[in-house]
Structures are given as structure tokens and as C-alpha cells.
Amino acid sequence: MQPVTQQFLHRLSVQTRGxxxxxxxxxxxxxxxTHGAGDGLVTVFIRHTSASLTIQENADPDVRTDLLSAFDRMAPEDAPYVHTLEGPDDMPAHIKTALTDTSIAIPVERGRMVLGTWQGVYLFEHRARPHRREIVLHFIGGSKEP
Incomplete structure (x- = not known):
């Protein structure tokens, strides 16, 4: 591993479709x-309490369909929640976020995330309507060699 020669913050804005x-x-x-990352670690952080992050299979879309269904069964909209000010999908969204992650740390080797063959990093939108979500990346590590 190279000595730490850089760190950077980068913001992503992602429009969800619900x-x-x-x-x-x-x-x-x-x-x-863009930032010339080499070997190091990238932390991916979402700045919201009703959306989260997960690493999941990126090959079969049925996995994502089944995940959405499973989370809806775990935190249904029609449960008797106390927090209802922002609509019936808000409290279930907070529960789903609590069951997943708001940040993920991923090793980086030669400028690429070290993910498994069928893995992808996903923004998990828990609200029913579309939102613009902000994600902050923090990389620390070496610079890409020339």
C-alpha cells in the first residue's frame, strides 16, 4: 500500500424516482x-434519514425487487406509528434506514473500488415520491501513479 498522499471530499447529487x-x-x-485516487479507502455517506446505502447484487434485478418487498413487509406504511407528520411513508423510511447503513467504507485499489464480481453500491430510497439525495465521498490514500 502506498503512503497516504491525498484525501478529498466529493459530493454526488442523485435524483431518485421514489x-x-x-x-x-x-x-x-x-x-x-477525477481526483486521481490510487490505493486507499473511500467512505460513502448519505446525508438523509429516510434513505440509505447498501452493497448488493448488481446482476439480477429481481434481487432489488425482492429487497423492496421484504423491507415493505418489515416496516409497513399502515402500522400505527406516532410520527406521521410527513406522511405515511416517512416513519417506515426511518425504520428502513435504521436497518441498513448511512455510510459504507470500501477499499480502493489502483483507483477502483474493491467490490465482488456481482456487487454494486446502491442508494436505497425509502420514500414513495422522488427525492434529490446528497452523497458525500471521502477518499484517503495514495494518488494514482503516472
Whole structure:
């Protein structure tokens, strides 16, 4: 591993289409390339309490469909929640975020995330309507060699 020669913050703005899993792997890879990242660690952080991050299979879309269904069964909109000011999908969204992650740390080797063959990084939108979500990347590590 190279000595630490750089760190940077990079912000991504992602438009969701409502409850869904949006693959953001390409955007993260592009940011790493733009900043000349080499070997190190990228932390991916979402600045919201009703959306989250997950690493999931990126090959079969049925996995994402089944995940959405499973989370809806775990935190249904029609449960008797106390917090209802922002609509019936808000409290279930907070529960789903609590069950997943708001940040993920991923090793980076030669400027690329070290993910498994069928893995992708996903923004997990838990609200019913579309939102613009902000994700902050923090990289620390070496610079890409010339």
C-alpha cells in the first residue's frame, strides 16, 4: 500500500424516482478517477434519514425487487406509528434506514473500488415520491501513479 498522499471530499447529487435501489457505483468510480485516487479507502455517506446505502447484487434485478418487498413487509406504511407528520411513508423510511447503513467504507485499489464480481453500491430510497439525495465521498490514500 502506498503512503497516504491525498484525501478529498466529493459530493454526488442523485435524483431518485421514489422507492427504489439506484446503482451509484459508476458515479463513485468516476469521482475516484477525477481526483486521481490510487490505493486507499473511500467512505460513502448519505446525508438523509429516510434513505440509505447498501452493497448488493448488481446482476439480477429481481434481487432489488425482492429487497423492496421484504423491507415493505418489515416496516409497513399502515402500522400505527406516532410520527406521521410527513406522511405515511416517512416513519417506515426511518425504520428502513435504521436497518441498513448511512455510510459504507470500501477499499480502493489502483483507483477502483474493491467490490465482488456481482456487487454494486446502491442508494436505497425509502420514500414513495422522488427525492434529490446528497452523497458525500471521502477518499484517503495514495494518488494514482503516472
Amino acid at each position: 422507492q427504489s435501489l439506484t446503482d451509484i457505483s459508476r458515479e463513485i468510480t468516476a469521482a475516484l478517477s
